[in-house]
Amino acid sequence: MKANYRLLIIACVALIAGGVLIYAAVPAYAADPLTVAVIDVAGNDLVPTETVLKVIRQTRVGDPVDPRKIEADIKAIFDLGYFLNVDWKMEKVIGGIKVTFVVIENPPLKEIKVEGLTKVEPQELADLWTIKPGEVINMNALLKGLENVIKYCQEKGFLVQPDLAKSAISPDGVVTFYFTEMKLAGIKIKGLEKTKESVVHHKITAVEGEIIDLKEFNENLQELYRMGLFDDIIPTIEPGPNPDDLYLVIEFKERKTMELGFSVSYMKGPGLGGGLQFTESNLFGLAHSFNTSLSLNKESTTFELSYFLPWIGSYDVSAGFDVYSRSDAKLFTEEAPDIFFNRRTNGGTITFGFPLFADINGSVKFKVEQLHDLPIKDLPNTIPSLVTTNNRTLTFQLTRNKLNYGSGGLVNGGNLSMFSLERAGGMILGGDTNFYKLRGETRQFFSLAPKHVLGFRLAGGYLAGSSVNSSELFLLGGSETLRGYDFRYSSGDRFALFNTEYRYQINNYLEGVMFLDLGDAWTPSNADNQFNLNVGYGIGMRVNVPMLGQLRFDFGFSPGEGPKFYFSFGEMF
8 A cells, every 4th residue: 555655646746747647447348338327426535525526527417438538537536636546437227327436535644744854944844735734635735835845945045856766655644755955066167268267166155065055156146246257147057967966057258357448527627637547357367456547637637556356365365455646736725715735645555355254344454645735836924834744544344245236247136335444643553644534335226127226325424533634524526426516516524425326227238327416525613514415416328338348427417506417437336
């Protein structure tokens, strides 16, 4: 009898596959047509006779006995899921033939056992079975429950398959399902031309021979997206050499990482300006980043050069440096706003990053900077002389990056949060300034529909100290903060900023944007520089150009200001 129940499980699986049906042998009778007078069911104790009769639709009273129609009705009875076996017999009665469908019921369910799963507890699966103890075992309900378990395991992040050869139903109603958790046979990488495979392997944490964790694997893929090296990453699965293992296959579409950019801008005050930029974000195919840029207008000239390593050797520690030189013309002191001076700023930074816990990474940045102020003309004796200022600061930053990327490497969901504390001066750092600067920022994105994304950015900052250079003040206005206003429209030792964008991806090369920007920078201690909510809004276009990257065109508007046009590179946030 036990063997029969094992066959029942195998039949269950056959139904999932689409197909193999178990039919009882049809008795052979003479070909003479005999009229069906009565249809009856026998052998059912728990399943109501009416339930069986409802599915008998081919065999009808008054019709000739037809074994082919009886076979169809036997299939319909099997499809109910309550029976181990279905047979039929006929006997002569007054008026014709009595056709009796003889069934063998499945036993009442006593218990469902699951063996072979190590990633879930049995109690987690209790609600996944649509059949409860005491009910007649229904194969359809068991199949549905089996599908629910497989789906639940996938949602938990790992793949399983039932081991049907071991699964069985005991005569006393104990159902036992055996599962195999799929293991990693290996990782196959396709499509890389420039990028070294070591870059991919550094981000993939799956270990050959261990159980495949899909959630962890998908997060690894998002980390690869966040590196900015790929337009598309397509994961698939291939059978492994053994029944219980699989290959994870990753196909990459690399992004053009070498970019030569230029910009042209016009703003009130600085007037016409422009810039050149060269970036290579995958130097040597090792994900090293190199950047150099030059920008200028009639009031300022800035040169910058930076280099960044995402990790050092096998250690999950990043490192980078940045050197820069900036010349600003026609700045003024608070003591004498009508007295202008020129400023040259030279400096550099060294940064180290490292994982802390969970999804949070930390970084430490040391900055050395010299500011040299040159008066345009001799200052009155009442105005303090402008001097050379040396700054030394140390910045601690926490970052949680959970942004999600879709086709084309564009952000389509998730969030990014950052918090930093910058300290200047003191007994340890020294220098001519002494201050604390706090800054926080969070970004959140929602996928409204395919190609439709809504993004938000909220940022704020606080600056305090006994000796603060004006260059440390927060600045709002322009293409990166508050569109609809000129660069440096507002400044102060406090700032609050809110940006929102609705983005629509027209195709792989064009993206349309509508935006709203709110914010201000102010100094509470200055009666003439109190908080004022500035509102900017407008539309924009993003154009992906080979070798140039993403070009950003924005038209901004604000109350009391004329329309502003901005041209820059990459998304604003």
